[in-house]
Amino acid sequence: MRLPGALGIIFGLPLVVILLHLLTNENYSIKGINLDWEAVKKQLPNSKDQLWALCFDAQCWKVYLIWFVSTTFFDLILPGKHKKGVQLRDGTHLAYNINGKSVSSAFVAVLIARLFLSPTYFVPELQFVYDHQLQLILVTVIFSFLLSVFVYIASFIPLTSANGVGTKERILSVNGNTGNPIYDFFIGRELNPRIGSWDIKLFCELRPGMLLWLAIDLACIHNQYHKYGSVSDSIVLVTALQAFYVFDGVLNEEGCLSMIDITTDGFGFMLSFGDLAWVPWTYSLQARYLSNPQNAVHLGYIRIAAIVLLMGVGYYIFSASNNQKSAFKQGKLDHMKSIKTKTGSKLLCDGWWAMSQHINYLGDWMIAWSWCLTTGFQTPITYFYVIYFGTLLLHRQMRDDAKCSDKYGEQWEEYKRLVPYKIIPYVY
Structure with a gap:
């Protein structure tokens, strides 16, 4: 039953993320439990060319790649305290640079600076995120798939040196080393894939997806304010509550080193998609729903x-x-x-x-x-x-x-x- 379940998640969960968007946006927003399938179908592309344009929108890919590279850059250069992870099967401990405070401070500083550069507090980047939600959803899904392919292939390449990595060999996940390529791709073959000393799994766990989630929430408030002239107390509240949760997670990333995601699970499609696409686009669902004035809650x-x-x-x-x-x-x-x-x-x-x-x-x-x-x-x-x-x-x-x-x-x-x-x- 493992393989059918893996295939179901690989193909099913991206469709769930897309469906949630189609049910809660400014073109159509569900009320109660009655779905207007005609209104939903009108939002879908009518041809392969339209589908291709949505999936590979050049501007959206450029924006997301800048986002991913920028968060990677901050993660690599900003200072933090060095911690060792749990002991691995070969007796070694991976080294981590715990710099969540620095990264989150940089994110807030850039956001505030960008906000006050405009006399009307209009931030084009936030509005772009709001106006291109479906395209960005598809970008994050495809990117997470490509990253999963990369780490799966890399798991077969022997390490030439332990310098900066901390292990003598690639430590494979017990669950993800079954020999079935589809299941291993899904669950994650390598436990802690790295490029040099940069840990891909911990980075994805706490950086691009978590901070994008907050950016989406803020984009919803930004759109509501600039398009309708006011902001509801409900959308401000959910954004504040989720911002607290995001920053608490980023600031306390040291605790992740002993979590099952880091210590036991390999890094494959399950975690890549979960971190980069599922978290930002399903966790922000409440703010996206409330951003539509038809759904206003006082x-x-x-x-x-x-x-x-x-x-x-x-x-x-x-x-x-x-x-x-x-x-x-x-x-x-x-x-x-x-x-x-x-x-x-x-x-x-x-x-x-x-x-x-x-x-x-x-x-x-x-x-x-x-x-x-x-x-x-x-x-x-x-x-x-x-x-x-x-x-x-x-x-x-x-x-x-x-x-x-x-x-x-x-x-x-x-x-x-x-x-x-x-x-x-x-x-x-």
């Missing part, structure tokens, strides 16, 4: 306060639980109850981690709800993210359960007896 102070509170509580649970586990792994909380495993590591079952096996997932899901609630209850389409994300978290929990059961055996069963709830305390 929240008012009470609902704004309730949504901010939900986001705040979710973020507190997410951050506090992750910080507690990180401190425990560093040996700072040895007094807390834990189970020593046959591998020598310990399973924390105290504090936040006595409440559920993945209490941090609950906090993350509450954050997702806060974004979706800014759109009111006009259509379930704007709740796509919270449904998708909940499914993703369930899948991660099941993967983690299988991995830990295999790794820890009886100790994992004992842990599950002490911490029976998987994500939501007293519920699941």
Whole structure:
């Protein structure tokens, strides 16, 4: 079943991203659950030439390549602190330059400078993003596919030198080294593809897609202000909440070094498409929906306060639980109850981690709800993210359960007896 699933995602998810755009734009925006398929079909190209023009719009490709190269340039030259990743199978540790503060500061500085260069606060780049959403969606999908092909082919090329890379050989992903080229291409054959010391996977995880997501949100506010003369409180709120989340992720990139995406999963189409196309274009769905004046939602102070509170509580649970586990792994909380495993590591079952096996997932899901609630209850389409994300978290929990059961055996069963709830305390 692995191969059909991989093929379904490779061809299906890009269509989902495109469909979400067709359902929420200024030409047509869905209300309730009733779809006007004729209005949707009118937006589709009528010929191969029109399709080609959309997919390979020269100006959009130029803009995106400038964006990708610029974020790469900042990532390479801006200072940060040097950290080592987890130990790899050959006993080595990859070196990382943790410079999220520098990169995000540069992004904000450029944006502010560009904004104030115009007396009317009109930024052509932001308007371009808003006006060419479908073309840019197709560009990011195609680019992510090309990047996946590049890293897959590169995974077969032996390293000539460990200089700047930190490993003696290419470390392949256990899951992505099956010998089936389609599945390995999808899941990622090489664990940490690099060009010299530049880590492609960590860069894509936190730079071009995450910052583009924020740029899309800002483009929606920019369009609403300049086209209609005012900005709704709902679109400002969702942009502010998501901006906080983006910058928190970029500024705390050190925590990514121990995440399953970096330590276990190879870098293939799944992560390339997810980072470069899925994140910016599905996570910005609420702002794009609200940018249409037909979908205007006036929240008012009470609902704004309730949504901010939900986001705040979710973020507190997410951050506090992750910080507690990180401190425990560093040996700072040895007094807390834990189970020593046959591998020598310990399973924390105290504090936040006595409440559920993945209490941090609950906090993350509450954050997702806060974004979706800014759109009111006009259509379930704007709740796509919270449904998708909940499914993703369930899948991660099941993967983690299988991995830990295999790794820890009886100790994992004992842990599950002490911490029976998987994500939501007293519920699941």
